[in-house]
Amino acid sequence: MSKLVSEESHRTSGFVNEAFQLESIAVADKQSNGTSCQKNNNVPDEQQKPVVAVPNTAEVQREEWGGGLDFLMACIATSVGLGNVWRFPFTAYENGGGAFLIPYIIVLLFIGKPFYYLEGLLGQFTNKSCAKTWAMVPAMKGLGYGQAFAAFAVVSYYSSLMALTLYYLVASFQSELPWSVCREEWQGQCVDATSNGTLINDTTIVRSSAELYFRKIVLKEYDSIEDGIGMPSWELAICLFVSWLCIFGVLYRGVKSTGKAVYFLAIFPYIVMIALLIRSVTLEGAINGILFFVTPKWDMLWNPNVWYAAITQCFFSLSVCFGPILTYSSYNTFGHKVNRDVMIVTTLDTFTSLIAGCTIFGILGNLAHEMGVSDISKVVRGGTGLAFISYPEALARFNVVPQLFAVFFFVMMFVLGTGSAVALCGAIFCVLCDHFPRVRQWILVLFISVVGFLIGLVYITPGGQWFVTLVDYYGGTFVAIIIGVLEMVTIFWIYGLSNFLNDIEFMLGTRPTFYWRMCWSVITPVLMIVILIYTIVSYQPPTYDGMLFPDYAYGIGWLLLGMGLSLIIGCFIYTLIQNMSTSICETLKAATRPSEKKWGPKDPATRRKWQDFIFEKKFRPAKGVIETFFK
Numbered sequence: 076m077s078k079l080v081s082e083e084s085h086r087t088s089g090f091v092n093e094a095f096q097l098e099s100i101a102v103a104d105k106q107s108n109g110t111s112c113q114k115n116n117n118v119p120d121e122q123q124k125p126v127v128a129v130p131n132t133a134e135v136q137r138e139e140w141g142g143g144l145d146f147l148m149a150c151i152a153t154s155v156g157l158g159n160v161w162r163f164p165f166t167a168y169e170n171g172g173g174a175f176l177i178p179y180i181i182v183l184l185f186i187g188k189p190f191y192y193l194e195g196l197l198g199q200f201t202n203k204s205c206a207k208t209w210a211m212v213p214a215m216k217g218l219g220y221g222q223a224f225a226a227f228a229v230v231s232y233y234s235s236l237m238a239l240t241l242y243y244l245v246a247s248f249q250s251e252l253p254w255s256v257c258r259e260e261w262q263g264q265c266v267d268a269t270s271n272g273t274l275i276n277d278t279t280i281v282r283s284s285a286e287l288y289f290r291k292i293v294l295k296e297y298d299s300i301e302d303g304i305g306m307p308s309w310e311l312a313i314c315l316f317v318s319w320l321c322i323f324g325v326l327y328r329g330v331k332s333t334g335k336a337v338y339f340l341a342i343f344p345y346i347v348m349i350a351l352l353i354r355s356v357t358l359e360g361a362i363n364g365i366l367f368f369v370t371p372k373w374d375m376l377w378n379p380n381v382w383y384a385a386i387t388q389c390f391f392s393l394s395v396c397f398g399p400i401l402t403y404s405s406y407n408t409f410g411h412k413v414n415r416d417v418m419i420v421t422t423l424d425t426f427t428s429l430i431a432g433c434t435i436f437g438i439l440g441n442l443a444h445e446m447g448v449s450d451i452s453k454v455v456r457g458g459t460g461l462a463f464i465s466y467p468e469a470l471a472r473f474n475v476v477p478q479l480f481a482v483f484f485f486v487m488m489f490v491l492g493t494g495s496a497v498a499l500c501g502a503i504f505c506v507l508c509d510h511f512p513r514v515r516q517w518i519l520v521l522f523i524s525v526v527g528f529l530i531g532l533v534y535i536t537p538g539g540q541w542f543v544t545l546v547d548y549y550g551g552t553f554v555a556i557i558i559g560v561l562e563m564v565t566i567f568w569i570y571g572l573s574n575f576l577n578d579i580e581f582m583l584g585t586r587p588t589f590y591w592r593m594c595w596s597v598i599t600p601v602l603m604i605v606i607l608i609y610t611i612v613s614y615q616p617p618t619y620d621g622m623l624f625p626d627y628a629y630g631i632g633w634l635l636l637g638m639g640l641s642l643i644i645g646c647f648i649y650t651l652i653q654n655m656s657t658s659i660c661e662t663l664k665a666a667t668r669p670s671e672k673k674w675g676p677k678d679p680a681t682r683r684k685w686q687d688f689i690f691e692k693k694f695r696p697a698k699g700v701i702e703t704f705f706k
Contacts, residue, residue, distance in 0.1 A: 137202050137677065138330040140406050145334040146413075149403045149498070150420045152340035155427045156495035157233060158392040160348075160488065163428040164368070164435040165461050168452075170384045171375030172368055178376065178385040180425065186386060186602055188421050189594040190395040190559065192587075193566070195413040198404030200582050202677040204505040205398040208405075210673035214666040215565045217646030221558050222398040223506045224639045228550030229397065230499035231527055232543045234322070235534035237492040238314035239463055240485050242293060245314075247481035254288035255471035261287050285468035286460075293463070297537045301625055304538035311535035315528060318492075323524045325497045326504060327517045330406050333497065340494040347487035348430055354473075354480065355437030364440020367451045368432050379609055386606055387552050392424055394495070396555040396562065398502030405505065409582060409681055435461075438469040445472050462488065500527070541619050541628065548617040549632035553610070554639040560607050561643065563600035569667055572596045581688045582676075 140146050167175040201208045206219030246253050257265035267284050290296045295308060325336045355361055375381050390396055404413060436451070442465070443451045470481045500523055507519045534543055566575055572595065580586045587595075616629055624632075647666075654665035669675075676682045 138406060139408060140330060141334050145330075145337065146403060146407055146411070147416045147419065148337040148341040149333065150400065150416060151423060152337045152494035153394050153399050153403070153498035154392065154420050154424045155341070155344065156392075156394075156491045156498075157236065157488070158388070158394075158495070159424070159428045160431045160435070160491060161236070161462050162391055163388060164432045166384055166388050167428075167432055168368065168436070170378075170381040171372040172370050174371035174373055174375045175381060175385065176369070176429075177371070178382050179388065179428075182382070182385040182389050183421065183425060185594055185598050186559075187389040187393050187395065188417065189591065189599045190562075191393050191400060191421055192414060192417045192591065193562070193595065194395060194400040195404040195417055196579055196582070197566075198401035199407045199409065199411060199413055200578055200676065201674075202405050202409070204405065204509040205401045205502055206506045207509050207673065208401060209565070210670040211570045212565050212667045213670050213673075214647050214650040214663075215561065215569075215643070216650070217643035218558055218561055218565065219398070219506065220642040220646065221554060221639050222396065222401075223503050224642055225551055225554040225558065226397045226399070226499040226502045227527070228546050228554070228635065228639075229391075230496050230503075231530045232534050232546055233492055233496050233499070234315060234318050234527055234531045235311075235539065235543065236462070237318035237321075237489055237496065238311050238531070238535060239293065240488040240492060241314040241317060242311060243463065243467065244482065244485035244489060247478055247485060249478070252467070252471050252477055252481060253292075254285040254467050255477075257284045257287070261291070283464075283468055285471065286464045289460070289463045289467075294535075294540065295537045296540065299622065300538050300541040300619075300628055302538065304533065304536040304542070306537075307532045307535045307539075312532060315531050315535055318489075318496075319524045319528045319531070321493055322496050322500055322527075323520055325493065326500060326520045326523075329504075329508075329516045333501065336497070337494070340490055340497070344487050344491050344494075345427075347483045348427070348434065351480070351484065351487075352430055352434045352437070355434045355441070358437060358441035360440045360442075360444025361437035362440065364436040364438070364443065364451055365433050367440065368436035379613070383606060383610060386556070386603075390552070390555050390559070392428065393421065394498060396559045397499060398505075399498035402502040402505045403498070409676060409678065410584075412583065414583070414587075435466070439465060442469040442472060500524075541624065544617055544619045545624070545628060545632045546635060550635040550639065553636050556603070556607055556610060557640065558643075560600070560603045563595070563603060567596050567600065570669065577689060577692050578685075581685050 140149075167179070197208055198205075201210075203210075204219065205222045206216065209216040209219050256267050261284070265282060265284055265287050293308075293311070295305070297303070297305060325333055325340075356365070394400060407413065439451060443449070443453070466484065467481065470477050470484060473480050500520075503523055504516075504519055507514075507523070508516065511519065533539055572592065575595075576586050576592070616623065617632075618624070650666045651662055654662055656662045656665055676685050
């Protein structure tokens, strides 16, 4: 019976890495005593206590947050961003309205929270970037580079949304909102955004001035991507430059400057959001819009696409699997109670999404009422159009100082975009810092900003919105889901649940509860694998504005996905070659065994204590599966 329990415990601890906690990693500590490790004849061979292999103390000292509140505010500024205001309302509407909230909350409980807590713990335990964290399983270190790639793909088009927001913000200071009236060249196909009456006509295509302003004036959009992408708009290029200048300004001094900026980035959007919520619910027809948002379509619950949408929305909203949470937590003190911050941020994130949804659909309900449209779906546009067509059109109809509310709204959107962009760039910046510790921080930030600006020029061309769709789907969503699956498999099925629980117990003084253990080891990885399989099997090429892309455009999308995955596969193959042995099994064991010099707490003194803790754990009675989960 004891043998069976031991075997079950072995499987729970990871099928490859049992050697990590069972074999000695004795390394000569010549710097401390000038002698080699000597065998203590008074202690049995199997109980020889290893001397700790410590990292090079000459490394540049890692920065830390000024206080625990800095980390909390940074996480709020990251997670409460464009994903809540720009992405969530339409995603909820498109996938069943109120019924979408049910799968979203379930996904949040069993995928979102476990991922968020996992990345927070992992970053804090290692105090390293998302690339060096994966020294726990060296063959999978490509996951960190994949996260940085996905983060850059997303921030590259987030910055273009910031540029559009800045353009509208400047335009809002005019005596008459420029998107509220039709221009002479639009006569016959345009209706003022401030006029009453329906735009729905079966025989004539009539568009609002807000839509034509966005497409004709701001984007100068082409009818099809086959017309090419064109040249960037110089006005938007200036706005894009200012956006990246703001990102550079927040990041250029690392944690010192970021820690000060996150308070404004986290708090200001709530002030504006609450003001807009109060204003929206007092508008005529707002209740109809809110009811449209929260009324369930129960038949949608059985649609797998709804659950897929809930997971992708959760990833974008919480910024998990992109690196920011892991990066921000790496600046924490070692014993920081990160579980408290996780509960606050994930709860606040859901609350914010609901506020944003009620605010937006309250405004759209008023828009439908003013236009004389009973079906609110006729005035809802998804993606970029929701933020830059539907919102401005509704704001133009405000009777009292519409310019003021427009300014507030677009300032809020710009701040939300800055918070998200700073977090994503911070993950990339941290990877570069760990690889080039002697290079000045501002030079690395400048490099990211210049490259991001140059790539961002593609998105502000007349065909740029087509590329936003491609990069969002292939470079962001698809890569993030694959990384999510591999994260769970790597940590809990290769490194091992018991090993990870021991690490957490050492860091926080307590082991995670049954809920976290079950999610990490079974529920979350299984759900993620099912979703990934469904995504591949039911693949449908993305479209923009209802139109398919040409084949070469899809080729670009698959190339983006391939670039992200090649970082993971390439590192895996390289590590196997480095650890080549006489058999495949031995090679795999060596390549997936935690690095003695790189895995563990970064601080040398803490690392020694951790090694002592693990050594003591090694000689305690083995735990069975039941004890591992419930105690």
